Every structure is written in C-alpha cells, then in structure tokens.
Amino acid sequence: MKHNFGPGPGILPHEVLKQAAAAVIEFNGTGLSLLEVSHRSPEFEAVLDEAIKLVKELLAVPAGYSVLFLQGGASTQFAMVPYNLLPDGGKAAYLESGVWANKALKEAKYFGEVEIVATSKESNFTYIPKDFTIPADAAYFHITSNNTIYGTQLHKFFPSPVPVVCDMSSDIFSRKINVADFGIIYAGAQKNMGPAGVTLVIVKDDILGKSGRKIPAMLNYQTQIEGGSMYNTPPVFAIYVSMLTLNWLKSKGGVAEIEKENTVKSKVLYEEIDRNPLFKAVCAVEDRSDMNVCFVAENPEHEKPFLKLCDEKGIVGIKGHRSVGGFRASIYNALPITSIYVLIDAMQEFAEKNK
Ligand SMILES: *Cc1c(COP(=O)(O)O)cnc(C)c1O
Numbered sequence: 001m002k003h004n005f006g007p008g009p010g011i012l013p014h015e016v017l018k019q020a021a022a023a024v025i026e027f028n029g030t031g032l033s034l035l036e037v038s039h040r041s042p043e044f045e046a047v048l049d050e051a052i053k054l055v056k057e058l059l060a061v062p063a064g065y066s067v068l069f070l071q072g073g074a075s076t077q078f079a080m081v082p083y084n085l086l087p088d089g090g091k092a093a094y095l096e097s098g099v100w101a102n103k104a105l106k107e108a109k110y111f112g113e114v115e116i117v118a119t120s121k122e123s124n125f126t127y128i129p130k131d132f133t134i135p136a137d138a139a140y141f142h143i144t145s146n147n148t149i150y151g152t153q154l155h156k157f158f159p160s161p162v163p164v165v166c167d168m169s170s171d172i173f174s175r176k177i178n179v180a181d182f183g184i185i186y187a188g189a190q191k192n193m194g195p196a197g198v199t200l201v202i203v204k205d206d207i208l209g210k211s212g213r214k215i216p217a218m219l220n221y222q223t224q225i226e227g228g229s230m231y232n233t234p235p236v237f238a239i240y241v242s243m244l245t246l247n248w249l250k251s252k253g254g255v256a257e258i259e260k261e262n263t264v265k266s267k268v269l270y271e272e273i274d275r276n277p278l279f280k281a282v283c284a285v286e287d288r289s290d291m292n293v294c295f296v297a298e299n300p301e302h303e304k305p306f307l308k309l310c311d312e313k314g315i316v317g318i319k320g321h322r323s324v325g326g327f328r329a330s331i332y333n334a335l336p337i338t339s340i341y342v343l344i345d346a347m348q349e350f351a352e353k354n355k
Contacts, residue, residue, distance in 0.1 A: 001314070002314045002315075002316045003313070003314055003315045003316065003335075003339035003342050003343065004316055004317055004335065004339075005315060005316065005317045005318045005328075005329045005330050005331065005335070005339070005343070006316060006317025006330060007148055007149075007170075007191070007292060007317065007321070007328060007330040008148070008169075008170065008188075008190045008191040008196075008330070009190040009191075009195060009196050010190065010191050010192065010330055010332045010334075011332055011334045011335050012194070012195070012241070012245060012334050013245065013248045013334045015248065016241065016244045016245050016248050016334075019244050020237075020240065020241045020244060023240060024237075027043065028043050030043055034236065034237060034240055035236070035237060037236070039230060039233050039234055039236055040230075044236060044240075047236075047239060047240050047243055048069070048228075048229060048230070048234065048239055048243075050243050050247075051069065051239055051242055051243035051246065052067045052069075052229075054243065054246035054247060054249075054250060055067045055200065055202070055246065057250070057254075058173060058246060058249060058250060058254055058255050059173070059177065059179055059202070059255065060179065061179050061202060062179060062180050064204060064205055064206065065179060065202055065203065065204050065205065066202070066203050066205055066221075066225045067200070067201075067202055068200070068201040068202075068203065068221070068224050068225065068229050069198050069199070069200060069201075069229045069234060069235070069239050069242070070198070070199045070201055070224060070229065071197065071198065071199065071234075071235055072199065073188045073196075073199055074100070074167055074169045074186060074187065074188040074199060075103065075188075076199065076219075077104075077167070077186040077199060077201065078103055078104040078106075078107040078108075079107040079110070079219070080219050080221070081104075081108070081140070081142065081165050081184060081186075082107060082108040082110070082111040082112065083111060083211075083213065083215055083219055083220075084208060084211060084213075084215060084219075084220065084221050085139050085140050085163070085165070085183075085184075085207065085208075085210070085211055086108060086111045086112040086139045086140070086211060087112065087139060087210070087211045087212050087213065088111075088112065088211075088212065088213065089112060089113075090112045090113070090138075090139045090211075091112060091113040091114070091115055091135065091137060091138050091139065092105075092108050092111075092112060092113070092114055092115070092138055092139050092140055092141075092142065093114075093115045093116075093117050093134055093135055093138040093140070093141040093142065093162070094108065094114055094115070094116050094117065094141075094142045095116075095117055095118055095119075095128075095129065095132070095141070095142065095143045095144070096116050096118070096119035096120070096121060096129075097119075097120060097125060097128050097129065097143070097144050097147050097152065097154075098125045098144060098147035098148075098149055098150050098152070099125075099149055099323065100144055100147065100148065100149070100167060100169070101142070101143075101144045101147070101167070102121075104142055104144070104167060105142070108142070111213075112139075115135055115138065117129075117132040117133065117134060117135070117141070118130075118131070118132040124150070124323075124324070125147060125149075125150040125152065126150060126152070126282055126283045126284060127152060127283065127284035127287050128147070128152050128153075128154055128284070128287045130158075134158065134160050134161060134162065135162075136161040136162065138162050139162065139163075139210075139211070140162055140163045140164070140165045140183055140184075140207075141158075141160045141162050141163070141164050141165065142164075142165045142166075142167070143157075143158070143164065143165070143166050143167070144166070144167045145157075145166050145167065145168045145171050146168070146169075146170045146171035146174075146289055146291050146292065147289070147292075148169065148170040148191065148291075148292050148330075149292075149321040149323060149324060149328075150283060150292075150294060150324060151281075151283050151288065151289045151292045151293055151294030151328060152283050152284070152287040152288070152289055153171060153287060153288070153289035153290060153291065154287075155286070155287070157177075157181055163182075163183025163184070163204065163207050164181060164182050164183055165182070165183055165184040165185075165186075166182050166184070166185050166186075167186060167187070168185050168186070168187045169186075169187045169188045169191050170187075170191040170192060170291050170292065170330075170332075171191075171192065171289075171290070171291045172185070172187040172191075172192055172193055172200065173192055173193055173246070173249060173255055173258070173333060174192055174255075174258065174259065174262050174290065174291055174332070174333055175255065175258075175259040175262065175290070176255050176256055176259055179202060182202070182204070183203070183204050183207045184201065184202065184203045184204070184207070185200075185201070185202040186199060186200065186201045186202075187199065187200045189238060189242050191291075191330075191332060192291070192332045192333055193242050193245060193246070194238055194239075194241045194242030194244075194245050195237070195238050195241045195242070196238065197235040197237070197238035198234075198235045198238035198239055198242055200242075201221070201224075203221050203225070205225070208221055208222055208225075209222060217231060218231065218232065245334075248334075249333065258333050261333075261337065262290045262291070262331070262333065263290060264337065265290070265331050265335070265337050265340050266288070266289070266290040266291075266293060266331060268337075268340060268341075268344065269293050269329060269331065269340050269343065269344065270288060270293065272344045272347055272348070273293070273295045273347075276347050276348065276351050277298065277351060278297060278298055278299070278302060278306075278347070278350060278351045278354060279295050279296070279297060279298065279327075279347060280295060280296060280298055281293075281294065281295045281296075282294065282295070282296055282326070290331075291330065291331060291332060292328055292329070292330050292331075293328065293329040293330075293331060294320060294324060294326065294327070294328045295326060295327050295328075295329075296320070296325065296326030296327065297326065297327075302350075302354065303325075303326065303327075305350075306327070306346075306347075306350050307319060307327075309346055309349070309350055310343070310346055313342060313345075313346050314342070315339075315342060315343055315346060317330065318343075329343060
C-alpha cells in the first residue's frame with residue numbers, strides 16, 4: 001500500500017473504494033452496475049437523497065439553504081457565482097490569497113467590477129491578508145478557505161456586511177464551520193470528499209434572483225435547485241462515492257472528530273519540519289494549513305534525493321506545486337496518521353544520512 005499525500009484527486013478511505021468497486025459490478029441488488037442504472041430509478045434517487053442528508057447533517061446546514069451536486073468542478077463555480085449574484089454594473093469583492101482565488105476573480109470580471117480587497121501576491125501567497133475593509137456596496141465577498149498550492153488556511157473567517165462566498169474545495173468536511181456565516185460554499189469533491197466529477201454547492205436561497213440577469217439553465221442555481229440536482233443527468237458514480245465517503249466520515253464520529261485527528265496530524269508534521277535542520281516551512285505560522293503542509297529543503301540540492309527516498313518508502317504525491325517548488329504533504333481526512341509517521345521517519349532518516 002502506498003502512502004498517498006497527493007493534492008487531488010486525493011486519498012479516499014479504502015473501505016469506500018471496496019464498496020464503490022462492488023457497486024460498479026452490481027448496485028444494491030438491482031442486477032445492474034451502478035454505471036448503467038437510471039438516475040431516475042428509486043435506487044439512485046435514494047443515493048442522492050442520502051448524500052444531501054449527510055451533507056446537511058455533517059455540516060449542520062440550517063434551514064433556508066439548498067445543497068446541490070453539480071458538474072464542472074470548482075472552476076465552473078468561479079463563473080457561476082458572478083453569473084448568478086453580480087448585477088450588470090455591480091461590484092464584487094475578492095480576497096486574493098492564491099492562484100485559485102485569482103482564477104475566480106478573473107471570471108467575475110466578465111460580469112462586473114471586481115475589487116480586490118487585499119492580496120499576498122507580492123510574497124507568492126505565503127500568508128493570508130487580514131487587514132482590509134469589505135465594501136458594503138459589493139454584491140458578495142469571495143474567499144478561499146484553504147489555499148491548496150501554498151499551504152495556507154483561514155483559521156478565522158471575516159465578519160462581512162455582504163454575503164460571503166467561499167471556495168472550500170480543499171478543506172470542506174475537515175473542520176467545523178458555521179454554514180450560516182456564508183451565502184455560498186462550493187467545493188470540487190476530489191480533494192476531501194469523493195472522486196473527481198462532482199462539485200458540492202451549498203447556497204442560501206434568499207441571495208438568489210437579485211442580479212436581474214438572464215441565466216442559462218445549467219448555470220442557474222435556481223434551475224438546479226428546482227431540478228433537485230437532476231436538471232440533467234447527474235454524475236451518478238461521483239455522487240455515489242461521495243455519499244459513501246460522507247457515510248464513512250459519519251461513522252468516524254463526524255466533522256468534530258475528524259477535526260481533532262486532522263489537528264494532531266498536522267501538528268506532528270509541522271513539529272518535525274520545525275525541528276529537522278534540513279527542512280523548513282515557508283508560510284506564515286498563524287496561517288499554516290491543516291490540509292496541505294508545504295515545506296522546502298534548506299539546501300535545494302537535497303530536494304531530489306529526498307523525493308527518491310520518499311518514493312522508496314511508498315510515499316507518493318509529495319512534490320510541491322510547480323509554482324512553489326519544494327514539498328507538499330496533502331493530509332486529507334482519509335490519510336491515516338500512520339502515513340504521517342512514515343513521512344516523519346523518512347525525514348529523520350534523511351537528516352541522519354546527510355549530517
Ligand atoms: C483544486 C482546487 C480548485 C479547482 O478545482 P476543479 O474542481 O479542478 O475546478 C479550485 N479551488 C481550490 C481551492 C482547489 O484546491
């Protein structure tokens with residue numbers, strides 16, 4: 001078995017993979033593969049209902065919000081959000097905390113004015129800007145809760161005079177959140193929730209219908225709500241595996257329990273990075289992510305041999321993003337702490353060899 005530190009598509013629980021594999025052969029006593037049942041069959045409708053119920057339960061979604069399973073990834077949400085919320089000639093506020101945030105605000109520029117309230121671009125996004133004012137005349141304020149590429153995470157959300165839209169692709173279900181603080185939460189499933197091919201959207205119903213814009217059906221949250229995420233054929237397999245993963249999370253005690261585990265996992269790994277003379281973390285300490293732990297070798301010549309050692313130990317997916325370099329250990333919900341200890345052992349062995 002490999003120790004999968006990949007940034008996404010990321011690790012899924014092994015028992016989920018086994019259940020998913022079985023359903024591909026025969027789904028739920030239907031005599032058919034999950035891949036060939038009608039999405040309108042009662043068996044699949046039960047899966048979608050269960051997935052929505054689990055999202056509501058695990059995140060304690062209050063009344064007045066709709067839960068959607070859509071396609072097109074978080075990247076489609078970059079456009080769908082302004083399409084639905086930003087009136088012609090209106091303004092949206094964005095916090096630029098990384099490349100994903102930058103891509104999101106670029107899409108919004110097709111629909112209206114964009115005010116970047118703050119950016120950490122000048123430091124290649126090694127911290128999250130905190131000192132800024134959110135304009136009260138903006139249609140919404142967009143943030144990224146976890147910056148997957150740089151390993152920074154918002155540990156405290158900002159009080160906002162306007163609806164907050166949050167890209168939670170890489171830390172959804174990793175920690176408790178207060179859904180009522182947000183107008184829209186969206187997340188591509190493939191980091192911490194399921195396989196690629198489905199995007200979770202949680203939207204506050206009463207922020208919709210105010211842009212005055214005509215919106216094509218597939219890109220209109222209202223159509224998707226009215227169609228119960230089945231305006232067209234939904235991604236049946238990705239929804240099924242997401243449902244299984246959410247069920248797995250529930251059986252582990254839910255978000256509060258996994259948050260405790262995630263905190264311990266990141267803590268022991270950062271402790272080793274801070275202690276080990278060969279490695280260092282580059283991000284602001286107070287913004288360190290519990291999901292993507294980024295670090296570099298003090299001596300750049302150590303980078304390749306350390307990756308080789310990792311490879312020998314079955315540690316995969318640890319090379320840093322090309323725009324940052326170094327290493328990135330993505331330690332999503334399904335990664336057991338035993339894998340963290342294998343990585344820590346490798347770091348210690350490497351330091352011993354290179355004294
Ligand atoms: C991976 C990622 C994205 C892009 O997601 P897609 O589903 O591939 O469009 C967007 N935002 C964040 C924070 C991500 O980690």
